[in-house]
Amino acid sequence: xxxxxxxxxxxxxxxxxxxxxxxxxxxxxxxxxxxxxxxxxxxxxxxxxxxxxxxxxxxxxxxxxxxxxxxxxxxxxxxxxxxxxxxxxxxxxxxxxxxxxxxxxxxxxxxxxxxxxxxxxxxxxxxxxxxxxxxxxxxxxxxxxxxxxxxxxxxxxxxxxxxxxxxxxxxxxxxxxxxxxxxxxxxxxxxxxxxxxxxxxxxxxxxxxxxxxxxxxxxxxxxxxxxxxxxxxxxxxxxxxxxxxxxxxxxxxxxxx
Amino acid sequence: xxxxxxxxxxxxxxxxxxxxxxxxxxxxxxxxxxxxxxxxxxxxxxxxxxxxxxxxxxxxxxxxxxxxxxxxxxxxxxxxxxxxxxxxxxxxxxxxxxxxxxxxxxxxxxxxxxxxxxxxxxxxxxxxxxxxxxxxxxxxxxxxxxxxxxxxxxxxxxxxxxxxxxxxxxxxxxxxxxxxxxxxxxxxxxxxxxxxxxxxxxxxxxxxxxxxxxxxxxxxxxxxxxxxxxxxxxxxxxxxxxxxxxxxxxxxxxxxx
DNA sequence: CTGCTCAGCTTGTTGGTACAAGCTGATGCA
DNA sequence: TGCATCAGCTTGTACCAACAAGCTGAGCAG
Numbered sequence: 001x002x003x004x005x006x007x008x009x010x011x012x013x014x015x016x017x018x019x020x021x022x023x024x025x026x027x028x029x030x031x032x033x034x035x036x037x038x039x040x041x042x043x044x045x046x047x048x049x050x051x052x053x054x055x056x057x058x059x060x061x062x063x064x065x066x067x068x069x070x071x072x073x074x075x076x077x078x079x080x081x082x083x084x085x086x087x088x089x090x091x092x093x094x095x096x097x098x099x100x101x102x103x104x105x106x107x108x109x110x111x112x113x114x115x116x117x118x119x120x121x122x123x124x125x126x127x128x129x130x131x132x133x134x135x136x137x138x139x140x141x142x143x144x145x146x147x148x149x150x151x152x153x154x155x156x157x158x159x160x161x162x163x164x165x166x167x168x169x170x171x172x173x174x175x176x177x178x179x180x181x182x183x184x185x186x187x188x189x190x191x192x193x194x195x196x197x198x199x200x201x202x203x204x205x206x207x208x209x210x211x212x213x214x215x216x217x218x219x220x221x222x223x224x225x226x227x228x229x230x231x232x233x234x235x236x237x238x239x240x241x242x243x244x245x246x247x248x249x250x251x252x253x254x255x256x257x
Numbered sequence: 258x259x260x261x262x263x264x265x266x267x268x269x270x271x272x273x274x275x276x277x278x279x280x281x282x283x284x285x286x287x288x289x290x291x292x293x294x295x296x297x298x299x300x301x302x303x304x305x306x307x308x309x310x311x312x313x314x315x316x317x318x319x320x321x322x323x324x325x326x327x328x329x330x331x332x333x334x335x336x337x338x339x340x341x342x343x344x345x346x347x348x349x350x351x352x353x354x355x356x357x358x359x360x361x362x363x364x365x366x367x368x369x370x371x372x373x374x375x376x377x378x379x380x381x382x383x384x385x386x387x388x389x390x391x392x393x394x395x396x397x398x399x400x401x402x403x404x405x406x407x408x409x410x411x412x413x414x415x416x417x418x419x420x421x422x423x424x425x426x427x428x429x430x431x432x433x434x435x436x437x438x439x440x441x442x443x444x445x446x447x448x449x450x451x452x453x454x455x456x457x458x459x460x461x462x463x464x465x466x467x468x469x470x471x472x473x474x475x476x477x478x479x480x481x482x483x484x485x486x487x488x489x490x491x492x493x494x495x496x497x498x499x500x501x502x503x504x505x506x507x508x509x510x511x512x513x514x
Numbered sequence: 515c516t517g518c519t520c521a522g523c524t525t526g527t528t529g530g531t532a533c534a535a536g537c538t539g540a541t542g543c544a
Numbered sequence: 545t546g547c548a549t550c551a552g553c554t555t556g557t558a559c560c561a562a563c564a565a566g567c568t569g570a571g572c573a574g
Binding site: 005006007041042043044045048062063064065 | 556557558559560564565566567568
Binding site: 515516517519522525526527528531532533539540541542543544 | 545546547548549550551552553554555556557558559560561562563564565566567568569570571572573574
């Protein structure tokens with residue numbers, strides 16, 4: 001007989017009931033005091049069980065309101081379609097993506113110059129501490145924080161393309177602007193990782209407990225060397241990244257059905 | 258004056274000290290009772306703070322031992338190089354990948370036939386509930402659980418390629434076996450998501466609290482239709498997925514330096 | 515009818531206690 | 545020497561109590 005601790009039993013029962021649909025997304029769970037009676041446990045024990053489910057990302061709590069079952073409609077991000085010359089700019093892709101989903105995009109933007117961290121310098125193949133230009137974007141969908149995007153450009157590149165270091169949008173898109181100045185991006189290397197958010201990330205993305213962030217690092221290359229590095233953070237529960245590789249005519253043919 | 262709750266202060270101070278390097282990866286934190294004295298807080302409060310750091314994936318605890326700062330060496334997974342005819346089988350890629358990193362691969366394997374879930378049926382473009390063959394792999398590196406991989410084949414495909422439904426490896430690789438029977442995989446569609454593990458996943462991957470899983474769903478297509486769907490789960494803290502897109506000669510040229 | 519206050523619900527924070535259970539090293543016996 | 549035991553550390557589980565703070569609806573004052 002493998003006796004589980006009581007707080008785990010509480011979590012297990014509630015988890016199964018949520019999976020069953022007894023508590024559909026958006027529904028409120030019974031209050032802590034009700035659960036105390038139901039499971040004949042102290043408040044702390046019930047809270048321990050509930051906090052397990054919170055950290056699994058299944059439910060969330062708010063003071064005064066109670067515990068609510070989270071819903072998760074995911075947003076699809078087609079990463080293999082971004083940033084070619086015909087469909088040039090990240091910002092554009094974001095705007096069209098969001099707008100075509102019938103939602104409202106909104107972003108804040110800033111530019112700064114700072115020494116490259118080891119991580120960035122490594123990817124840009126420059127010496128750590130070298131100055132780099134950071135173009136930073138904080139994106140919202142329907143006023144809900146969606147992603148942060150930090151793009152770093154090495155200083156040698158900025159010397160010949162000074163508008164990168166100026167605040168404000170580059171209307172034609174950075175990729176096109178660079179191409180016009182002889183810097184053509186011909187390939188990129190993507191890295192995708194997941195982890196729990198830092199407090200800073202949790203604040204920017206308004207992430208509650210139990211929600212990981214997706215980290216997407218894209219390093220763009222010209223034929224000669226790396227020209228930029230973009231680090232994007234997403235809420236893991238609301239986003240999914242897609243890559244199309246090879247011939248997918250079979251997929252797109254059947255899609256409209 | 259924005260007074261943070263005491264347990265958050267505890268977490269913030271320790272988090273900064275960990276980031277500072279006061280407690281390097283592998284080091285043990287002071288015990289709960291020491292922290293009680295240092296922060297003049299009750300044991301519950303200290304534990305609350307520590308559990309925050311645990312759920313951020315920064316530290317882990319074990320009964321009798323204490324709290325330890327986690328290290329995270331990541332394993333790189335080049336997803337855009339898998340599964341073409343020259344380098345055919347997932348299993349092969351895993352074995353060579355792991356062996357070339359100087360580590361020891363080990364896997365368990367099983368085959369079963371079961372009705373397709375909605376998720377699988379949708380991707381394989383068959384009716385939900387149709388029979389599908391599941392080939393399931395549980396992979397270890399140096400006896401540490403690394404990933405679970407479930408590949409589903411639609412029954413119409415299995416009819417013409419019966420070895421898929423038989424237990425035991427297909428030596429030449431499933432991709433090559435299928436190609437020999439006229440089913441050529443010409444493209445695939447990848448979806449990558451992150452979330453907190455289910456208890457089942459946490460058990461299989463021996464994941465502690467605060468570690469998300471990376472979910473990699475790859476649907477393979479012939480020129481006509483989807484032929485398989487592979488769902489792989491990884492420990493998010495130990496793995497990173499890579500995609501190479503376009504021309505990356507600049508990257509590989511400089512790599513050996 | 516409008517708008518405010520407040521009782522009464524909810525969860526959040528902090529303190530306390532007690533015992534269970536896992537680990538380690540010292541002690542002491544054979 | 546070698547092995548078993550156990551004291552004394554660690555975290556894990558479970559209980560209790562009290563007050564803070566956020567939310568909602570009832571009910572009262574204007």
